[in-house]
């Protein structure tokens with residue numbers, strides 16, 4: 001049996017805010033209560049937006065908050081080979097395909113439709129145009145150097161894995177996954193051999209993570225991650241999606257919003273105990 005293992009997995013593409021503090025502190029508390037482990041993972045696959053300064057800021061803010069973690073920290077940018085192997089495994093299933101439409105082409109396709117569905121994050125589903133392209137056409141396009149992304153044929157994937165569920169600890173419920181809401185999600189890009197979803201499921205399994213504690217904004221993403229876990233033969237962790245911390249305007253916090261950034265709060269004289277109170281933890 002694995003020891004209960006928790007992780008906080010921020011992306012160093014901005015300053016940590018109260019929402020991150022909530023995730024980190026809740027992970028730490030649940031790990032302690034279960035006598036489990038607490039890991040920190042730096043999700044820096046987007047090498048154009050992640051910076052060493054933001055990464056240092058994560059360590060500094062967490063230490064200030066009193067959150068501790070096991071060494072070594074896993075940095076995703078150091079493991080592209082591992083994600084490439086998982087991608088290759090998915091390619092062999094025949095369930096992913098190279099998708100060539102640019103944003104402009106997607107937009108043009110959608111404006112021609114009377115109605116076009118959007119995913120839980122509000123982005124239009126990927127049009128079904130290159131899902132059934134011939135192998136020769138794909139080879140030709142790739143050889144021509146046009147940028148492309150690997151996408152999952154979600155309909156086929158759902159048929160392959162069958163109905164999926166997860167254990168949601170925040171409400172003590174079994175949740176039925178609804179991956180169809182996402183359509184053909186991106187699994188990897190031509191320049192980065194992974195995506196958020198692929199790297200997360202691979203790492204959670206490699207690090208023996210048993211409990212995923214994160215904000216409610218990632219609740220819907222769990223459906224996609226359950227599909228990938230199943231296709232790759234990885235274990236299913238339990239999930240706890242906590243309430244979102246909203247800004248003064250009632251909207252989700254963003255990394256660019258100064259007033260709820262941990263560094264700004266610290267500079268304004270707040271203490272870690274004040275943060276705990278503000279979060280109502």
Ligand code: GLU
Nearest residue numbers: 009010011043200214218
């Ligand atoms: N890296 C993601 C973020 O900062 C969180 C990933 C996760 O907890 O699964 O939003």
